[in-house]
Every structure is written in structure tokens, then in C-alpha cells.
Amino acid sequence: MAFALGEDASPVGTAERARTLGHGIGRELALLGPPDWVEVEAGFAFTTTAESAVVVFTDEQRRLVRVQPSDKVLALVREHRHVSAQLGDGPWWRMELALSRAGEIDIDYDYGDEPFPDDQLFAADVYRADLETYPRSSLPVWLAAYVAHGGRQSRRADVAAARARADRASGVRAALSEQDFPAFPVMSARWAVIAAAFVAVRSRWGPRVLPSVRWFEGAKRSGSTLYALPGGRAVLSGGVWNAPELDAMYNRGAPMPELYAGAPDWVADPVLNPRAVTGLLTFCYWWEGGRWYRGASPPASELAVAVPGIWSSETVIDVVTGLVASDPNERQVAAVTTLVSAAEVGVVTRETLVDVFGSAADFDVDSAFYQLVMAGVTLRVPEPMPRDEAIALVREFVVRKDLDTTGYPLDNLRAERIGVGWMVHVPTAPGEIALGRAIFYIADDGVLEQSSSSVAPSAFAAEFERRFQLRHGGMEI
Secondary structure, three states, X not given: OEOOOOOOOOOOHHHHHHHHHHHHHHHHHHOOOOOOEEEEEEEXXXXXXXXXXXEEEEEOOOOEEEEOOOHHHHHHHHHHHHHHHHHOOOOOOEEEEEEEOOOEEEEEEEOOOOOOOHHHOOOHHHHHHHXXXXXXXXXXXXXXXXXXXXXXXXXOHHHHHHHHHHHHHXXXXXXXXXXXOOOHHHHHHHHHHHHHHHHHOOOOOOOEEEOOEEEEEOOOOOEXXXXXXXXXXXXXXXXXXXXXXXXXXXXXXXXXXXXXXXXXXXXXXXXXXXXXXXXXXXXXXXXXXXXXXXXXXXXXXXXXXXXOOOOOHHHHHHHHHHHHOOOOOHHHHHHHHHHHHHHHOOOEOHHHHHHHXXXXXXXXXXXXXXXXXXXXXEOOOOOOOOHHHHHXXXXXXXXXXXXXXXXXXXXXXXXXXXXOXXXXXXXXXXXXXXXXXXXXXXXXXXXEEEEEOOOOHHHHHHXXXXXXXXXXXXXXX
């Protein structure tokens, strides 16, 4: 809508009064601007006990000038908010106003459908005080949780231990979840592949991987985290933005679902999704002994918006190929299929990823591969160590350890190539028999192990290579 800066409309009814006040705020703001202003944008976050206001003018060169609103502007904003309370279920929480020098004005009112920006979010008691003055029949779920969750979903470690003992004593057991999610190791690998693909295309969206944790925030404010714990255990938890149980709990007084019923003591705050702190957690699953368990959480069919597409290999392939190309060809689909299969068994190499995205600068393959490294699904094969370096490292080890070299001259060290490194030793002289003579094995990754001639080199080398593969063949989870 537009108005002339000199206009002074008379209020007719509540809605007209609100409109008139909005125009009055615009006129008063216009008086605060520098001489060459062309547009002003103002944001107000008001309650009965706390206020925040930002006013910024822009000139023709798009230079910004921030000013403090006058007392008259603030008084008009307070009155406008009071009047707006009569137009619906409570007044607005935030108002944004844009005004051009030509008199075009646009005013938006925020009733909390989306969470407020951090710099315009007040403490919970501020909103509780406001609700005493302006009671409402219901609140947006996020705000209702913010002012009333009371820490009900938090689970400190000491509380988790006490509740786990109480559940055992009273016979409360978790529900076995056999049809909801894929097995944790496979699920974790698929999560990592999707994360790597989003990173490769330089998207700010999509899931991500950090050591021992995978996280996901959907476009519609639902999300989850997957924590890996020692002993092959894991916790998957998160929240669905518009879950009906949250509305029932905070707006209609329904009891909180027992999300942690039967949970072990290691299901605690450090491995729970941050939504538990704000009272917006709607599900919690845990993996133990090769199975998923849950308390009173919804089935996975109701949680699709809160987790990435990890449901099947085919789902992951569809997600990744859609990021690779709008119309992927057979070769690209085959490359993505190989990537997913390799991740599920923990043998992805950088070349596997290059086959999918190529080496063009359009894709960030290195950062994508790092996602897979942190997830423990890569096979990192070091470059073969040069012979001279292997001998030098063994000589340095012997000297540093001050080993007895009598009859074992280090100048005579020799190296023989084995599968993943070198066997380094001082050969015996012709006709010499030496039992228990030192033999050193040094892998291409620099790991050195000491053996002796009493152990058959073929047997030791086989175990030596197995240990190397364990180090580089992915994290066992």
C-alpha cells in the first residue's frame, strides 16, 4: 500500500486504527533519515517488558545508515501492538516496515509461525510475562516449548543412570524396533555418502558428518543427529517440526511421551539432538547388540522429514544422482551405485568419488572425501615407502631403543618388499645359523613391528598385512 507522507487519516474501527498507526510510524521514521535517503527498513521486536528496534536508511548508492528510533516512534509501535491484540489471538511479536521516499510502505507482522532470529529472541520469562497481559488460546509449538518445556526432555547423565535403574526395577523395557531403520553401520555409511555428495556440489544444505556424529537439518525445520558410541552403540534422535504430540503437550496439557522408556544409562544429553534442550524432541532410538530400540517414539514412517534418505541403497543412489546431474546417464548411475556399495562395506577410495563427480573444479571432491574419512568408510592406501626410507627408519628405531646390535651390524640392513611394506633385517653370513635374529616389518604407513627369525616370515607377514588393512579399511562401528 502507499500513502502520502503528509496524510493524516482518521481512525475508523480497530483495523483502521492499526492502519493509521502503521502510517504514523512510517511518517515519524521518515523524519529521522539523512537528507539523501531513498528507503528505510525498520524491525521491531516488542513485548510488554522487553523491546528491540533496528532502523536502517539507504541512499542511492546503497550505503547504509543506522539510526535510533525516536521516543515517538517507539510509543506508536507500542500502541500499534496493543491495538493488534484486538484483531486476533494476541498481538504480533515482531513488526517489519519498509518505506520508500516516494511514500510506498510495506508492513509485515510476525505472530511466531517461524522461530525468531537469535538477535530478536528474548528470554523465556519475557514471553511468559507478555502472555499474562495478552493471554492466547494457543502458541506456535516452538514458542510454546520455549516458554514451557521446563527441561522435561533433558536427560543428564546422572538422571539417565537413575532412570535406567528405576526402569529395570519396575520391569520397564524398550520396544524392539526391527522394521524402522536400517542397521546402524549401513545407515551411517549411507548418511555419509549423502553428506559427501552435498559437500561435493558445494551445497549449504544436506546432512553432514563429524567424528562420531552425523547431523541433518531439513528444509522444513525437522532434523536429527546420529551419534556413534564405543562398543558398537549408537543414538538416533531428533524432531519433526509440526509433530501433533508437541502441540498437544504444550498447548493442551497432554503428558510428554516417554521417549526414554527402557533406555540404557548411556542415552543421555551429550548424545541427544539439541532439540532435547528446547523441548522439541519427538523421537529417540538407540542401537545396541545389533538392534534398534525405542521408547514411546513414533515409527520411522512418521519421521521421514527428519532424517536424510538412508532407507535403502536405491534411495541413496537416487539422491546422489540427482545432485550429480539433472538427467544422469548410465555411467553416472553405475558410478554412484559403486560408491554406495563401497561405502556400505567401508572401502571407498578417492578414485571412487572421482568416478562420480570427476575432477572438474565445479565439484569439491577433497572436502567430500573428507566427509567419508570422518565417517570411517574409506580405504586409504598409502603410497609405497621407498626402500632406503624403510631401512633408515629401522636403523633409527634400533638406535633410539638402544637395542643390542652385537653381531647385527646396522650397515648391513637389507629390505625385502612384502605386500604392504618391507621386511628389514641383517642377513646371516654364509654357513651362519642364528636363532631369534631380529626381523623388522615396516608398513607403507610407517608402522613398525619387531619380530624374529623364530617366527616364519610368511606367517608374520600375513598378520602384519591384516593389521594394516584394519587400520585403513574403515572404522569398525
